[in-house]
Amino acid sequence: MISRKDFRAIDKSIDELKKITSNELFSEFLGELEHCDENAQTQKILEMNVIIDEMEEEEFESVFTKEMFNKMEEMIKEEKLSMGNAIFLLKHVGYCIVLKDMRVLGFAYSSLSERIKEMIIEEEKKNEEKNEKRLVDLCECYLLLNRWASEELLSTYMPCLLKVALNKEESEEVQKKVEMALLALNNIGFQKMDKELYLNEIKEIIQYHQKHRNMTRLAYLFAWELLTNRFYCDNSLEDVIVNELQFARESAREVKELTRCVDWKTKEEENEKRRKETKEEIILMRWLDTVDYFFILCTLWNEGFAEIIGSIAQLVRASKANHRGIHNQFICAFANAAGCNSVNIGAFLKEGAADLILEELQQPTLEDEAMCDCLRFFMNISERLKDEEKDEMEEAKRKATKRKVFEKMEEEGYEDTITTFNETVYFIREKYHFRLSLNISDYFANG
Template sequence: MQKTTNIDSTKKFTELFSRLSSNSADKQKRTIEEINEMIIEMNEKDSNLIFTKELFDKMDKMIEEKEICLENAFVLLKSIGCWNVLKNVHDYSFRGSSLNQRFKKMIIEEELKKEEKNEKLLVDLFECFILLNFCFPLNSLSICVPCLLKSSSNKEENKEAQTEVEVALLALSGAGYCKLDKELFLDEIKEIIEYHQEHHNLTRIAYQSAWMFLIKRIIFENSLEEIIVNELHFAREARRELEELSKCVDGKRKEGWKGGKETKEELLLMKWIETLLVYFRHCKLWNEDFADLINSLVQVFRIAKDNHREISGECINVLEEAARNRSVTVDDLLRSGAVDVFLEEIHKSTMNDRITIKSLEFIYNISNRLKKEDDERKEAKRKITKRNIYEKMEEEGYEDTIFCFKRMLYFLCMNYEHRMACNVSYYFVNV
């Protein structure tokens, strides 16, 4: 059935795309609207069959022969690129196409103009380039980033303006990791986030994209942590978004994430979870809101665990990453319910190897955090936390379950996680 669906989708797309070269600009717009509606419904298998180098080469030829106007080509290409970013699909077919080379050349030509530059054209070119290449045009950073941030700062409330802002922020968030001078982006992105916090002018995906763009910069600029954590209150904002979006997830649907079409809210929830993964991986500044944020993630996991394997799996990844993060205290993990999640999962007879190793790694990271302290006050607190952890394990029957894993632990360590210590179970049984 899935194979038939892929064939039908490819055929329908090909038919719609073939109309473009024989239509007027206005008719092209209407056809592109149909194509865009189809793109929204696509899955990754469809995209692999349709969004090929040959397709982008064909579009380049159509632009060259004026069979499609540049404005309409931009609309279609942005739709494809936004779909890639929203569904976290990285298809590099565009990179090797003649259309990519055309856009590179157009960007350079526009930048070299001595007279006033066409900012609208540059924004369109930058957005298409980033959304389809998943990276910034490195030689154009000093123009590209301010240009897109300016487009993102549009405070008009009409739908067209909101869409333009959303696409610009999606492009910025999807560009991957690249070192940028703070002067290129910090004041502008702070203003965008703060203005939304007060006026709620951005779409939900635009707001998430603004955060993702900023948080990715932590890797190159540690001073951003103070702004993200204590000035812009990321943990508080992310918690609210998780709580709102989780209300839209149907935890009882019969079809799992892989089997059915995900909703817009589910896609956005995945994007926020992805943002949290980057956040806990790179942000080392503690905040009192951590436990509440992690608790919200735990609640998302519980809603999604039976029927949304992609969502629940990513929640596990973030929780395990939080345990690695030394700025997240063991008390945070205990109070938030994260410890309960892993103890419940490791107690199941139906666990897969990946969840097993994530659970054991989580426990291993906690064990490293509970080593004896030289400072008397810290040592007293450590003993209390350690006792609370032990009581939780005892309550869940963990010490019985751990022996089931003891014999397979060496195998798992060798095949999945080389950093895992082989005496993890011994440590906890004898805590």
């Protein structure tokens, strides 16, 4: 991909380009491709990729419509756009869509989607004569751009792309290919599939990285997402995820390292206008989603869970001033973790999570959704401490923890703070979370 500096050298200046909508600009470039030879097309697509990198979700939705993809399919049919260059462009579009978790649906209903699906089927039929690289490119295009990948192709693109992802060579070029393959496979979502299609391979990928640290951060994240998304349909994977592959330890390590990579201290004027998220911030948000989802489903206890709580606490403190999006999502993760019986309540005290939630509740500008998550945190803690049958702690230990939680709340003036929300709980419950209790006493651990 060319740099911004190189892009400024094209005929029109960046200032002039900004006056044109992304839709118009992209359509203009696409039209110009018809009059270029293959090499010139490649160069033009590099310039288009720079524009794509700058697009927001609304722009993606307006540019990459069914009509746009149909136009590309027509250009391929009329030999005005080479298939190789079409794949080059489509993979970059798909990469951005999946990385930023956007819902861009135009491709799924286009004739280009059908063409690529048919090409995958035809290439697979060739057996020994099939072009492996071409099949990989086609599968990646189809998966990256299609949120509802055809189930009939599972047995084709799973082994095809896992083979790419299993490449252990540490060169930058190879690891970019590994990243792209895992990114594409991850777009399958929660689709159910037989373990034989993926489990041994994805375990090997994760375990090799744990030993050698050969993959990019993004590739490693998507390897985990591919596995944890299967957990939704197959709870027999829990032991593999929790104990064999040590999800808690690994996710805590990744969150800690990414927290150190992000420059949280932005200039005051930059805070007034939402700055673009860095790749590290995007990966952090994705790890959040994975950890949060894991807490909701997990039933097995693991000592590493305290590490996750601790790493999230560090991140919450780091992001509080300058990245409320990350900050608020991790507050939500605490609330979900508090309701997970496999996470020891003592970890919330030891790792500083309870302190952070108490601090948050006392903020005069607390947002409604953040308030809801803070209340859920203490409601979940209270429910677990009051319910002796569901709480697996020994009675003496349970009472000791309950006393510590109560003392912490008392020190911070929690009771007075929570009482002030009495009039707003009904509104918060109706708008954000139906399980939020309307009884204020349910948020105290001294019952």
